Structure formats: structure tokens, C-alpha cells
Amino acid sequence: MIHIGNVPISPPVGLAPMAGMTDSAFRRQVKRHGGCGLVVSEMVSSEGLIRGIDRTLEYAEFTEEERPVSVQIFGGDPQRMAEAARVVEAIGADIVDVNMGCPVPKIARHDAGCSLMREPAHAAAIIAAMSHAVRIPVTVKMRAGWDDRAVNAPLLAKMVEDAGAAAVAVHGRSAAASYGGRSDWELIARVAQAVRIPVFGNGDLVEPEHLLERWRSSGVAGVLVGRGVLRNPWICAQAAALAEGRVPRPVTPEDRGTFLLDYIDLLLGERVGEPAGFRHHAASAPGRGATGLRRERWVINKLRALGPWFTKGLDEGSHVRVAINHAASIAELRDLIQRFFFPALSPSQPQCLSEM
Ligand SMILES: Cc1cc2nc3c(=O)[nH]c(=O)nc-3n(C[C@H](O)[C@H](O)[C@H](O)COP(=O)(O)O)c2cc1C
Structure with missing residues (x-):
């Protein structure tokens, strides 16, 4: 069992946030199959949360059976992000996560998502403001860096840790790489060495064996699984079976x-x-x-x-x-x-x- 702040996470396997896919119904289904210790909402606009826009609020909805639940928000202004974090805390979420990895221009051009990786001091200021504003843990999901010449996840992880982040998740591709190439698990291992807070490794875990192998070999506290769950919603349960020495039940x-x-x-x-x-x-x-x-x-x-x-x-x-x-x-x-x-x-x- 690991902890993000004071929130126990067991097993240390999370469903990664995926806009349009990981709605509350999908998350409940994955939880019911077992092996998933954390779910993260689809990314939610900080501005929409503050203004109480129904469509935005809907994305942040969750049910009791999904706990522990992390609600991921995006935005670029420290005070507005702090205010949005208060809304997330008020609705009862266990964790508030900040999106620092989204390369979609609609998000990135507003100084949010992966753009924050280009401005580590500003990114840290956002985490500092949020950490002061709420009692629930503040976490960060980032990529390897802006592009392959600017791989700064270990540095950014250290800076957000110092600013109050309780955990980070790293998808080991740069924003420029989008989904090309492979997630760099050596880099993820370097991030895990650079900080004391829990690090969740993410990227290309598509078979249950991958979850265990990466978890054991890279020194991360846990893993986040995205597309592997969309293909096989039983992947976390199957990995849990493997971890206990059982043969996973085949999916019919x-x-x-x-x-x-x-x-x-x-x-x-x-x-x-x-x-x-x-x-x-x-x-x-x-x-x-x-x-x-x-x-x-x-x-x-x-x-x-x-x-x-x-x-x-x-x-x-x-x-x-x-x-x-x-x-x-x-x-x-x-x-x-x-x-x-x-x-x-x-x-x-x-x-x-x-x-x-
Ligand atoms: C359809 C889709 C939507 C995504 N939406 C988000 C999102 O809202 N927030 C986020 O941080 N990452 C998002 N991601 C990235 C995933 O969380 C994850 O980092 C990425 O897919 C790599 O992990 P995987 O190889 O296990 O899929 C999305 C990915 C996909 C495929």
C-alpha cells in the first residue's frame, strides 16, 4: 500500500485520465473488476469549475464506489487554479491533479497542459498556490518534456515536489512526440530517483505483465494505465492476479x-x-x-x-x-x-x- 498525502492507494495501479473515455460509468466498471486502486477523472477546465458551468461540473462527477478519486483540472493561472482546487475539494474529491501533459493546442496555447513544462517556475507557482488553498493532496501529471531537446521531467518533478505536490505521474513521451515512439521508462526511473514523493509511471502498458515488469524494474511507486484499459478493462485485475501468483482469468x-x-x-x-x-x-x-x-x-x-x-x-x-x-x-x-x-x-x- 502506498499513500498520496494521507490517501491510501491499494493496489498502486491507477486508471489514467482520458478525456471522452474515463467517465464515471467507465471508472465504476473498471473498479468493479478489481485491481485498480485509483481513478482519475477526465480533465476538467478550471475556469468552467469556478464559473459553475454545468457541462464542466458533469465531468467532475463521481460516485462513492470510485474512491479514492482524483479530479484532474487544467489551467494556467495560479490563483484561478487554486480557486478551482477549492471547488474540487468542496465536492468531496480525494485528490486534485493538474494536467501538465496535454498537447492539444486548444489547451496548450492557453498556458496550460504541456505548455507548463516549458515554464517550470510558473508550473511550480501553480502547485504552490493550490497546495496553500486546499487540504486534499495536489498531484501533477506530466510528460517527459516539451520536446526531445527539452526533457525536463526530473527537474519539474523536483520543483513541484518542493512547491507542495504530493505525487507525480509521468508519461515518458515528450509533448511533441504525441503518441509516436515509446514511453521512456528509463526517464521515468530517473524521475522516481529525483524525488521522495510517489511517482506513477505511465505509457504503453498494454498487457497485464507489463504493469508488473515496469513497476518492479523502474522503481516507481505505482503505475497509471490508459489505452490498455480501454482495450482490456480487466488488465488491472489480471495484473493483480499475477502479483498474487495466480493465473489471470481469460476474458471471454x-x-x-x-x-x-x-x-x-x-x-x-x-x-x-x-x-x-x-x-x-x-x-x-x-x-x-x-x-x-x-x-x-x-x-x-x-x-x-x-x-x-x-x-x-x-x-x-x-x-x-x-x-x-x-x-x-x-x-x-x-x-x-x-x-x-x-x-x-x-x-x-x-x-x-x-x-x-
Ligand atoms: C483518448 C485519450 C484521452 C486522454 N485524455 C487525457 C486527459 O484528459 N488528461 C491527461 O492527463 N491525459 C490524457 N490522456 C493521456 C493518458 O492519460 C496517458 O498519459 C497516455 O495515453 C499514455 O498512457 P497509455 O499508453 O497507458 O495510454 C489521454 C489519452 C487518450 C488516449
Whole structure:
């Protein structure tokens, strides 16, 4: 067990923040499968949080079963980021994380995201302001550096540690590299040596064995897994089994089908409890409060976003993707999931699905 500030994290494996993907429903599903000790929200605008914009608040929603939960915010102004951190604390999140890795121009050109890696003193000032403003731990997620000539993650990690950060996560690619090349785990190991706070290594962990190998060989306190979970939401549970000397249970097509059906149900709010944060805003969330058609469209779009990741490398994967993209209703989605993932079931037995 490790701690981020006073928050216990066990096991030291986290679901990385992924905009558009790691919504509360997805995070709950991953937690339920086990092996995941920390979830991080999609990145949330600090300005939107301060102004109380419903769409922004929605991204910060979480449920009790997801704890410990980290809410990731982006922005570039120390005082505004401190104010946004107070909002995150007020909604009951366990940790507030700062995005210093996003290379998307919309974010980076506003002095936020990976731009902060070019201005380490300014980045440290943001962390100092936030750490003074809240009691919950403040953490940072960064890349290797701005580009391959400016790899400064070890220095930046030290500076934000001195400014009050309780942990850092490092994706071992520069912002300029985007997703090209490989995550540099030697660099990540150097960051782990440079600071005393916990370091989470991140990048290219796509098999359960990778989580353990990198964790053991690089000296990090923990790992964050992103795309590997989108492809295989059981990867953390499988790594936990390996760590205990057990053989991981193989994932069956039925497991995959059940995952998608449950995800749809959770998105529709059929089995959702009230979120821990922003109860009073729940009516404006597209998943819960929107009218039937708008909500249906939102759920379909969510499945379309997950489809390419979730079906990568599967037999018939491209057919499933095409079918998901053509589905015009939830009923069609459910039907195609049954056809592709539960082929042995005849149409006369669909009631079995709800029991699985
Ligand atoms: C679709 C997608 C959305 C992402 N959104 C965020 C984000 O909101 N905040 C962030 O810090 N990183 C974001 N990332 C980066 C991931 O958290 C992670 O650092 C990166 O994908 C490398 O890890 P992986 O190889 O395990 O995927 C995103 C990545 C993907 C693929």
C-alpha cells in the first residue's frame, strides 16, 4: 500500500485520465473488476469549475464506489487554479491533479497542459498556490518534456515536489512526440530517483505483465494505465492476479458483451446512485437529466468512442466497430452486442443476459 498525502492507494495501479473515455460509468466498471486502486477523472477546465458551468461540473462527477478519486483540472493561472482546487475539494474529491501533459493546442496555447513544462517556475507557482488553498493532496501529471531537446521531467518533478505536490505521474513521451515512439521508462526511473514523493509511471502498458515488469524494474511507486484499459478493462485485475501468483482469468467474448451492456445501463443511469459530487447539478447531466432522445444520442456516441479501442485485435472487431457506428438506437446497440458477443444464445433466451 502506498499513500498520496494521507490517501491510501491499494493496489498502486491507477486508471489514467482520458478525456471522452474515463467517465464515471467507465471508472465504476473498471473498479468493479478489481485491481485498480485509483481513478482519475477526465480533465476538467478550471475556469468552467469556478464559473459553475454545468457541462464542466458533469465531468467532475463521481460516485462513492470510485474512491479514492482524483479530479484532474487544467489551467494556467495560479490563483484561478487554486480557486478551482477549492471547488474540487468542496465536492468531496480525494485528490486534485493538474494536467501538465496535454498537447492539444486548444489547451496548450492557453498556458496550460504541456505548455507548463516549458515554464517550470510558473508550473511550480501553480502547485504552490493550490497546495496553500486546499487540504486534499495536489498531484501533477506530466510528460517527459516539451520536446526531445527539452526533457525536463526530473527537474519539474523536483520543483513541484518542493512547491507542495504530493505525487507525480509521468508519461515518458515528450509533448511533441504525441503518441509516436515509446514511453521512456528509463526517464521515468530517473524521475522516481529525483524525488521522495510517489511517482506513477505511465505509457504503453498494454498487457497485464507489463504493469508488473515496469513497476518492479523502474522503481516507481505505482503505475497509471490508459489505452490498455480501454482495450482490456480487466488488465488491472489480471495484473493483480499475477502479483498474487495466480493465473489471470481469460476474458471471454461474454465478458466483453456484458461489459458493454452494463456500461450502457450505467450511462443511462438505470443503476446509478446519486453522485457524491454535485447532487444539485444532476438534472443537467446529459446522462441523467437529458430528455430521452438527447440521452440516447449521448450514450450511442460514448459507445462509438469506446468501440475502436475496445474491439482492437478482436476476431470480428472491425465488424463490431462498423455495426456500433451504424447503430441508431440503444435497442440496436444492445441487439448487435448480443449477436457479436453472445453468439451461442438463441433469440429465445435473451433473458439470460440480464443474469450474467
Ligand atoms: C483518448 C485519450 C484521452 C486522454 N485524455 C487525457 C486527459 O484528459 N488528461 C491527461 O492527463 N491525459 C490524457 N490522456 C493521456 C493518458 O492519460 C496517458 O498519459 C497516455 O495515453 C499514455 O498512457 P497509455 O499508453 O497507458 O495510454 C489521454 C489519452 C487518450 C488516449
